[in-house]
Amino acid sequence: MEYSIRYVRGHVEVYDAAGAFCFSADTEQEARAELAEMAA
Numbered sequence: 001m002e003y004s005i006r007y008v009r010g011h012v013e014v015y016d017a018a019g020a021f022c023f024s025a026d027t028e029q030e031a032r033a034e035l036a037e038m039a040a
Contacts, residue, residue: 005031 002017005028012031014022025031 003035 003022004015004017006013006015008024011024011026012028013024014031014035016022023031023034025034
């Protein structure tokens with residue numbers, strides 16, 4: 001699945017391809033690690 005990462009007020013938010021909010025993280029690295037876990 002495709003995701004987008006957006007920077008919002010000092011943290012990042014992850015949205016799916018349809019634009020629905022999935023989760024937030026403190027850093028892009030943390031968000032990418034969570035996405036990798038979801039894909040596994």
